[in-house]
Amino acid sequence: MAIARLNGGPLDGQIIPLEDESLDQYIAPYGEGQIVYAREGSLENTGSNDGPTEASFRYQGSTEEIDPDPDGRDE
Numbered sequence: 001m002a003i004a005r006l007n008g009g010p011l012d013g014q015i016i017p018l019e020d021e022s023l024d025q026y027i028a029p030y031g032e033g034q035i036v037y038a039r040e041g042s043l044e045n046t047g048s049n050d051g052p053t054e055a056s057f058r059y060q061g062s063t064e065e066i067d068p069d070p071d072g073r074d075e
Helices: none
Strands: 002-007 015-018 025-030 033-044 054-062
Touching (some): 002 033
Parallel strands (some): 002 054
Antiparallel strands (some): 025 033
């Protein structure tokens, strides 16, 4: 199994398990819509003794507007 490092957007800095190493996009539910990350670069650490295989993904956007204060209370 590989890991995905997410860069930018609301999940910046998160590391998640990546079941399919060949994915070019990572799409996740977020609020009322979805957020989209696209792979950048090639796989790293693909050897048998250098840790988990790693893919880097960069934030591309969301299907709905991301509003950190949807009810206007600004708490």
